[in-house]
Amino acid sequence: MERRPATDVFHDWAVRGKDEGMERGHALSVAEMVDFISVKSEQRNSNFSAVDVGCGNGWVVRILADNPLCQQVVGIDGAKAMIDKAKSIDDDNQYICARLPDYSPTTKFDYIHSMEFLYYLDEPEQMLQLFHDNWLKEGGWAVIGIDHYMENEDSLSWPEHVGVNMATRTISQWETAWNKAGFNKVEHWVAGGEEGVTLVFVGQKS
Numbered sequence: 001m002e003r004r005p006a007t008d009v010f011h012d013w014a015v016r017g018k019d020e021g022m023e024r025g026h027a028l029s030v031a032e033m034v035d036f037i038s039v040k041s042e043q044r045n046s047n048f049s050a051v052d053v054g055c056g057n058g059w060v061v062r063i064l065a066d067n068p069l070c071q072q073v074v075g076i077d078g079a080k081a082m083i084d085k086a087k088s089i090d091d092d093n094q095y096i097c098a099r100l101p102d103y104s105p106t107t108k109f110d111y112i113h114s115m116e117f118l119y120y121l122d123e124p125e126q127m128l129q130l131f132h133d134n135w136l137k138e139g140g141w142a143v144i145g146i147d148h149y150m151e152n153e154d155s156l157s158w159p160e161h162v163g164v165n166m167a168t169r170t171i172s173q174w175e176t177a178w179n180k181a182g183f184n185k186v187e188h189w190v191a192g193g194e195e196g197v198t199l200v201f202v203g204q205k206s
């Protein structure tokens with residue numbers, strides 16, 4: 001199948017309403033990721049800011065915004081129809097249509113959340129470095145989930161099936177990239193319940 005930019009494919013998905021299926025499919029794994037952020041912010045007991053990178057229709061932005069300690073949350077995605085949809089549902093939070101890694105935020109965040117985005121980039125390691133250097137405050141955490149990786153054999157046919165390039169890495173290569181980018185307290189687990197395959201990595205800038 002012909003390969004297209006991921007943002008074009010997901011623009012079409014939003015137009016056809018396929019973003020809602022994605023939301024349902026990612027819900028269990030994202031619940032664990034959002035829970036990680038809730039627990040950390042309760043431990044710190046201070047207000048926080050967050051960004052959801054590759055936010056799709058913004059459903060996780062709205063979950064994060066419901067946390068009483070959350071002061072500001074921004075959603076960023078390069079698919080125009082995803083951001084149009086997010087804005088049509090939610091006037092309270094900020095949504096930005098931007099292509100990564102070219103976009104740089106004007107302020108830094110306490111948390112970066114990102115689900116099923118990073119491997120659509122040609123060089124995800126470079127994005128991890130940018131997250132660490134330019135997007136996170138000191139002490140902030142990145143919480144990133146991916147379903148396409150070498151050990152998840154079912155996912156290896158997705159580039160051909162979806163018609164989009166994906167950066168396929170092993171768990172060990174991801175771990176090296178997180179450490180190389182300068183993150184501390186790097187941990188990973190597989191999220192999403194008994195059948196779950198989401199590889200979640202977390203790491204702190206400190």
Ligand SMILES: C[S@@+](CC[C@H](N)C(=O)[O-])C[C@H]1O[C@@H](n2cnc3c(N)ncnc32)[C@H](O)[C@@H]1O
Nearest residue numbers: 006007010054055056077078079099100116120
């Ligand atoms: C698999 S979807 C996940 C959406 C959302 N995180 C969710 O869980 O429902 C991947 C999202 O990443 C966005 N994306 C992919 N590559 C991008 C890039 N280079 N710049 C900005 N957004 C990108 C797509 O437009 C798409 O909305």
